[in-house]
Amino acid sequence: MKKRKLSRIIGILFIIILLVLAYIGFSMFMEYQSDEQGTGELVRVEIESGEGVWDIAAKLKEQDLIKYKIVFYLKARNMGAASKLRYGEFELQKGAGLAVLIEDLIHGGAQKENVMFTVPEGYTIELIAKKLEAEGICSEGEFLQAVNRVYDYWFLEAIPINADVKYRLQGFLYPETYAISDDMTAEDIVVVMLDEFDKKFTSEMRAKAESMGKTVYEVVIEASIIERETMIDSERVMVAGVIKNRLKKGMLLQMCPTALYPVTNGVYDKVTVTYEDTQVDSPYNTYRYKGLPAGPIASPGILSLEAALEPEEHSYLYYHTDSKKNDGSHIFTKTYQEHTNTQ
Numbered sequence: 001m002k003k004r005k006l007s008r009i010i011g012i013l014f015i016i017i018l019l020v021l022a023y024i025g026f027s028m029f030m031e032y033q034s035d036e037q038g039t040g041e042l043v044r045v046e047i048e049s050g051e052g053v054w055d056i057a058a059k060l061k062e063q064d065l066i067k068y069k070i071v072f073y074l075k076a077r078n079m080g081a082a083s084k085l086r087y088g089e090f091e092l093q094k095g096a097g098l099a100v101l102i103e104d105l106i107h108g109g110a111q112k113e114n115v116m117f118t119v120p121e122g123y124t125i126e127l128i129a130k131k132l133e134a135e136g137i138c139s140e141g142e143f144l145q146a147v148n149r150v151y152d153y154w155f156l157e158a159i160p161i162n163a164d165v166k167y168r169l170q171g172f173l174y175p176e177t178y179a180i181s182d183d184m185t186a187e188d189i190v191v192v193m194l195d196e197f198d199k200k201f202t203s204e205m206r207a208k209a210e211s212m213g214k215t216v217y218e219v220v221i222e223a224s225i226i227e228r229e230t231m232i233d234s235e236r237v238m239v240a241g242v243i244k245n246r247l248k249k250g251m252l253l254q255m256c257p258t259a260l261y262p263v264t265n266g267v268y269d270k271v272t273v274t275y276e277d278t279q280v281d282s283p284y285n286t287y288r289y290k291g292l293p294a295g296p297i298a299s300p301g302i303l304s305l306e307a308a309l310e311p312e313e314h315s316y317l318y319y320h321t322d323s324k325k326n327d328g329s330h331i332f333t334k335t336y337q338e339h340t341n342t343q
Contacts, residue, residue, distance in 0.1 A: 032071050032098065040094025047087045047105070053077070056085060056105065065092055065101060076102055080195045083188045114179040119193070121175040121301035122227045125167045126266035128299075138186045146186035147173075153194055155201060158217040164283045164294045166266065171220040171296025172197050200302055208309045221292045222308040223300035228257035228268070231328045236303055238332055240311035242319060251317070253286035254278075261297040 043063045047056055053076050057069035066072050075098040076082050085105045092104055117137060119128055129143040147169045159168055174196040180189060201216065209219050226239045246253055256273045262282035264270050270277075278287035283294035300308075316332040318339035333339045 032075055036095060036097040036100065040096075042091045042093055045090045045092055047085070047090065051087065053082050053085065060092075060101065063092075065094060065096070066098065072098060072101075075099070077195075080199060081106055082195070083184065083192045087183065114181050116177055117180045117189075118177040119173065119175040119299065121304070122298045123175060124261070124266040124268070124298050125170050125173060127268070128173060130267070132186075132189070137180055138189065142186040143189070146190045149187060149190075151190070151194055153198060155197065155216045158215040159295075160217075166295075168295075169194070171224050171299055173299050174200055175299045175301050201305065205305065205309060212309070217295075218292060219305065219308045220296045220300065223304040224296035224298045225253075225255050225257060225293075226307050227300040227304040228260075228298050229255060230330065232330075233303055235330060236307035237310060237312040238314065238316065238330075239319070240307040241314050242316050242332070244311045245315070245317055247291065249317070250290065252288075252290055253292070255286050257297055258284050258286040258293045261293075266297075 043065060045059055045063060045065070047059070051059075053073050054069065057066065057072040060066045060072060061069055076085065079099070079102055081102050085102070086108060088108070090104060090108050092101055096104075115135070115137065117132070117135060119131075123131075125144070125147055129140040129147075132138050132143050133140040147167055151169070153172075155172065156168070159165075169190070173190065173193040176193075176196050178189070178192055178196075180192075184192075205219075206216065209216055222240065222243055225243065226236050229239050230236060243253060243255075257268070259273055259277045259280060259282075260268055260270060262284050263277050263280055278285070281288065283289060284297060286293055314332075315334045317334060318336060319330040319332040320339065320343055322329045322331050323343075331342050333342060
């Protein structure tokens, strides 16, 4: 009888725990989804310059403006607002949904001086760092230190733990024009660029990569080569097709930018590839090592990412610059003899 009674008590306690967890889960879900304008009293909140999302969440919870800090953090991240929250004095209304509170924190408070900063397609971390310093936004060293920190994004999980790469974030700092506020740190800038990649690389693209048996990392590596190989949009899928064909045949890719990346330390201040360049011993150099380079060699734009996911079906294995047109376009050929005869 005692054992039966104890089992009944344990069962009841287990049910109670499940109900409590279910209630908390439902409560967190409802708070995440809420977009109410709010009807309660106005609360004055002071956000200091440099405070992050967790600091802000703690202040909002103290003022009973939110229930769960983790829910606020996730909502801010998913809205792409983590690095856009302003500092200063805010009047926030109780009962307002998270989306409304976050919008208020983005557009209210002290005004920030913004500068527009453009990351061109095909830029590397090394080039981005130099451009940031040249434009007086942050020092090259600060940015390079920031890119070596650990960031929590699903797409970075695809990078092999033992990847022999210079920068693990190479290829994922999306090329775009950004509004950089005067109080943003180098780490904030990195987060903004990673957030942009997260938005651009859609769930459909992720599913397409998986259906091809590719990781997002492999897609970005191929796209980075495509980005550095051609400036002609219509050629991107053709270059992707050549990469596919050569990999399928077990051929060396022999793509010039993969040799130039280590030779130029990522700044691509050299155009012509010499024989000596092709012999450099680097895991990026596809003249020496089969398969894809160890990692991305630049930041690809959306067209190159799409090309890597939709390579054109053809039989070309070679291409070279069309010196007659001299417009950056290429001549594609199927055999090495054709390749040499058209040069």
